Amino acid sequence: MRLIGLAVVLTVSLILAPLATEAQQTAKIPRLGYLVLAPLSETPSPERAALLDGLRELGWVEGKTIAIEYRSAKWNPELFDDLAEDLVRTKVDVIVTTGDAVNAAKQATNTIPIVMTGSADPVADKFVASLARPGGNVTGMSTMVAELGSKRLELLKEVVPGIARVAVLWNPAIITNHRELQTTRAAASTLGVALKLMEVKNTDDLARVFAALEKERPDGLTMFFDGKSTGYRTLVGDFAKKHKIPTIFGAKEFAQAGGLMSYAPDIAEMFRRAATYVDKILKGAKPADLPVEQPTKFELVINLKTAKALGLTIPQSVLQRADHVIQ
16 A cells, blocks of 8 residues: 555656646746837737847747736826836836836836836936946936937928928927927028927827918928827828928838838837847846947938829939838
8 A cells, every 4th residue: 555655646746746847937937017108919019029029039938938018008108107006016027118108117116127118318317327327227228319300300401402491290298309309499590490389299289280280381390209199190191291291200100101201210129129138137137237228220211102292302312311212
């Protein structure tokens, strides 16, 4: 009987051992929090796909070697605080986020590492002490958005030399928009262009602005980039084409949606780069010691279909510099 009992114990042990090992391995899988403004879909956005690709290249496979907790504000930035606190309660090991959500995440925790996939000016926003030595629990990528305002106006003037009045759609509640306005104003002064500032905080504002634009008929239009403004890209693109207003934007999604041009950092590439920060942090590095990176690649996107609809011929000097041309 003792032998039979011993055999049973050994058999049960052999059966349970792999299960226990598997449970331990599952428990050790790190958890990544992913917080964004745009709605999530079954098909990953280019940015999310780039992050997942970057993680896979470093050995982090979703569902196998890393678990991901997804949270979306669905175009409602006021939800960021609650969503960030929810991720903290979930006890994720790292939070990946962007834009205004970085502040919400930082307010929710000063211990869980936070990786920015893009912040216009993380030092001015007090996310980090300096780019070289962040000093806290936040690091990642800076988009340098403010510095690009002047470049966009220069490009618009190069394509449409006769422009004298440019409408600027912006949200003054976004701190970085004020810095972009400074560089845009400086360029406007040099180029002899008058700017017409028009506030857009929500869709009601957008309708009011469209009504004013129909009357004023500016020579050109630009819209400062923030996470929420990308939700208006189709509306703004369609309006500008209908009223034959040349445009330039700070995100390629606008050019893809019918805008004339965009000039911006490669956002998908910044999400891919964020994966390297996640990898280093999960292997023991401290965010405080990981320098913030600035983008090295900027994309000029030109929509030739829109140019044709506007009756414009894009100069070869500009076409040759384009990274993407939409036929």
